[in-house]
Amino acid sequence: MSDPTQQDEDSVHYDGPAGGWGSVRGMASIYGKEWATPAALETLARQNKPGGFMCVSCAWTKPANPNPFEFCENGAKATLWELTSRRCTPDFFAKHTVSELRGWKDYDLEQTGRLTHPMKYDSESDTYVPVEWDEAFQGIAAELKALDPKSTIFYASGRASLETSYLYALFARLYGHNNLPDSSNMCHETTSVGLKKVTGSPVGTCVFDDFSKCDAIFFFGQNTGQNSPRFLHPLQEAVKRGCRIVTFNPIRERGLIAFKNPQSPREMLTSKETPISELYLQVRPSGDIAAIMGLCKHVLAREAQQLAETNRHLLDMDFIAQHTHGFDAFVAQVEATGWDEIERESGIARKDLEAAGDIYCDAHNVIGIYGMGVTQHVHGSQTIGMLVNLLAMRGNLGREGAGISPVRGHSNVQGQRTVGISEKPELVPYDKLRALFDFDPPPDKGMATVEACEGIIDGSVKAFIGLGGNFVRAIPEQTKMEEAWQGMRLTVQIATKLNRSHLINGKVAYLLPCLGRSEEDVQASGPQTVTMEDSLSMIHGSVGKRQPASAHLRSEMAIVAGMAKATLTPHPKLKWDEWVGDYALVRDLIEATYPDKFERFNARMFTPGGFYKGNAARERIWKTESGKVEITRPDGLNACGFADAPGRYRLITLRSxxxxxxxxxxxSDRMRGIEGTRDVLLINRDEMAKAGLREGQVVALQTDAEDGVEREVGGLTVTPFDLPPGCVGAYYPEVNPLVPLSHHDQLSKTPAYKSVPVRIRA
Known part of the structure; x- marks a missing residue:
């Protein structure tokens, strides 16, 4: 259905807009649950402000002229979650065995509150017991020294600062490996690899000002209303000035249908809301390649029509000639692809694709936006290539008001890559590291997430250090991974709160509690600043002011440096104590290592709106094999990597x-109308009838992969939901056990969580 106002009233849904009073109530509910003090309001007032602290939730940019309250519902929840007065102390661990805690739900584990003391796993009592920091560092070092460095994994979640990330990567390479997977491996590595292949840049080309100058925005597989709600403000402003928005998504997400600004008294006190998408096209999961092929086919038809009628090109022929490679071969593929095939694979009628194509053709400046609904497919990188093809047809790359803009998830996941968290040596300036630290970095490619999991399963990986995150819960193949995980010699988890990954341990295991980003970080030189990079390549400083949750906490920087100092041979150029004492010294090292991106780093880190690290593709300098934008041809119109079959569904995993x-x-998944449970199977009414299912029936999902492995998740309640035919939806990470480790993007190895072959067992 292309009309965003239409809704399947016979399915579970939410009628209200994104934002509005629903958002306010959502924040209030967490505020109450978290028992936060009134000082939390002061903390929220500083969130995402110049001189304040940067949200630990999404990576959406921080504007130079912020709103009075520059936070969204999710950002407020993340901050209040961190500021909870609950404490997970040694007394708690003394009362509960690790085996018992494994039976708790994810929510209940984190409800125990902030971790307060460094802990070590005691196998005899099956409990965590307190340990002194120096004892923990020496114990970890003894284990690492006894292992082959290449058998160890140093994982980083997306929240660690640029300073911590830089030292963490340095520690890994000084120790002797490039095994540096991070959370981008599970979400946007397809961007880092696929976008770099076609534009020469591993990140998007847009900056914040582009959203005030574009005429049209095309969304693919990105749920702004729930994953980056502050983005709704510039979208609302864009629509009000006449920008036209077209959305392609299997699910009708409320944030891209209508928005009521919680910061506008007029909107909050009236029924006024802003429609966001002019067209909302429910593409089949993995059908984006076909949908974009249809758009390109219509653009070529409009080009032929305009050329015949006016002798003027619709296409930007100068851009195509000067800046693209492979365009003619792609045109031939488009012309050879029939509309019947496009409609079948996309699930969208030709007339709707042509209407969307007209919006593209009529706009001078177009931005293409995508999220994990594109990246997490077997051929996700080919979908990214197709979106670049579409934008290139009219020169919508490398200029103001236009470009490609992936919307990243975690707050500094993009920045970690920028400062060296990478398994690929060729992406890191080894010459600079040699000169700065007088060592030869390891030349071999390291392990990313999928390879790390494979190594844990086959026993070749002996140790895992986790800088934040919940790795065991986030990965595919959970059942097999949890069994294999306990065969490792060493596991170390750096965290603020308890989660399931802390309960699946190696023979030796440490749980090290760290400061939260909103908390004051005082070192030898005084209060410290940390920095991060947002999804639009802007660098921001962040200063916490809240009293730490425990006097025993250490900063992530101090923990990483403590492990490194205990493990590595002393060297006069490795000044771990000085670096921890003054983070500005680490920023000097980052600037020396990446001078083109971090010039005058310390002086610029509190620039309102951040400072831009630069992007050659935005300047139309394409660092690709041909030196031009690579116009690619997809292998087919289906990005899911498997064929349709009777009884087989495409499973979409969702966040609430x-x-x-x-x-x-x-x-509460308010914006989908689902309350009180996460154990649901979402499916449309017609598919329910075909499968002989009834609303409220409890069923199981089974993986329908031809690899001989039985995977099943049960206890799911059938819930009617407005989805395209042939697909079902369920929550991540609850259904992660259904995802085979081998089911990933072919180029990047990002797990294909958005189209998993499954069957329903009634």
Whole structure:
């Protein structure tokens, strides 16, 4: 259905807009649950402001002229979650065995509150017991020294600062490996690899000002209303000035249908709301390649028509000639692809694709936006290539008001890559590291997430250090991974709160509690600043002011440096104590290592709106094999990597409104109309009837992969929901056990969570 106002009233849904009073109530519910003090309001007032602290939730940019309250519902939840007065102390661990805690739900584990003391796993009592920091560092070092460095994994979640990330990567390479997977491996690595292949840049080309100058925005597989709600403000402003928005998504997400600004008294006190998408096209999961092929086919038809009628090109022929490679071959493929095939694979009628194509053709400046609904497919990188093809046809790359803009998830996941968290040596300036630290970095490619999991399963990986995150819960193949995980010699988890990954341990296991980003970080030189990069390549400083949750906490920087100092041979150029004492010294190292991106780093880190690290593709400098934009041809129109078959469904994994990544804040998915549970199977009424299912029936999902492995998740309640035919939906990470480790993007190895072959067992 292309009309965004239409809704299947016979399915579970939410009628209200994104934002509005629903958002306010959502924040209030968490505020109450978290028992936060009134000082939390002061903390929220500083969130995402110049001189304030940067949200630990999404990576959406921080504007130079912020709103009075520059936070969204999810950002407020993340902050209040961190500021909870609950404490997970040694007394708690003394009362509960690790085996018992494994039976708790994710939500209940995090409800125990902030971790307060460094802990070590005691196998005899099956409990965590307190340990002194120096004892923990020496114990970890003894284990690492006894292992082959290449058998160890240093994982980073997306929240660690640029300073911590830089030292963490340095520690890994000084120790002797490039095994540096991070959370981008599970979400936007397809961007880092696929976009770099075709534009020469691993990140998007847009900056914040482009959204005030574009005429049209095309969304693919990105749920702004739940994953980056502050983005709704510039979208609302764009629509009001005449920008036309077209959305392609299997699910009708409310944030891209209508928005009521919680910061506008007029909107909050009236029924006024802003329609966001002019067209909302429910593409089949993995059908984006076909949908974009249809758009390109219509653009070529409009080009032929305009050329015949006016002798003027619709296409930007100068851009195509000067800046693209492979365009003619792609045109031939488009012309050879029939509309019947496009309609079948996309699930969208030709007339709707042509209407969307007209909006593209009539706009001078177009921005293409995508999220994990594109990246998490077997051929997700080919979908990204197709979106670049579409934008290139009219020169919508490398100029103001136009470009490609992936919307990243976690707050600094993009920045970690910028400063060296990478398994690929060729992406890191080894010459600079040699000169700065007088060592030869390891030349071999390291392990990303999928390879790390394979190594844990086959026993070749002996140790895992986790800088934040909930790795065991976030990955595919959970059942097999949890069994294999306990065969490792060493596991170390750096965290603020308890989660399931802390309960699946190696033979030796440490749980090290760290400061939260909103908390004051005082070192030898005084209060410290940390920095991060947003999804639009802007760098921001962040200063916490809240009293730490425990006097025993250490900063992530101090923990990483403590492990490194204990493990590595002393060297006069490795000044771990000085670096921890003054983070500005680490920023000097980052600037020396990446001078083109971080010039005058310390002086610019509190620039309102951040400072731009630069992007050659935005300047139309294409660092690709041909030196031009690579116009690619997809292998087919289906990005899911498997064929349709009777009884086989494409499973979409979803996040709820009360969730960020694996963190579950509560059981209200307000903007989908689902309350009180996460154990649901979403399916449309017609598919229910075909399968002989009834509403409220409890069923199981089974993986329909031809690899001989039985995978099943049960206890799911059938819930009617407005989805395209042939697909079902369920929550991440609850259904992660259904995802085979081998089911990933072919180029990047990002797990294909958005189209998993499954069957329903009634």
């Amino acid at each position: 409104n009360d969730q960020f990544n694996t963190t579950i804040y509560g059981f």
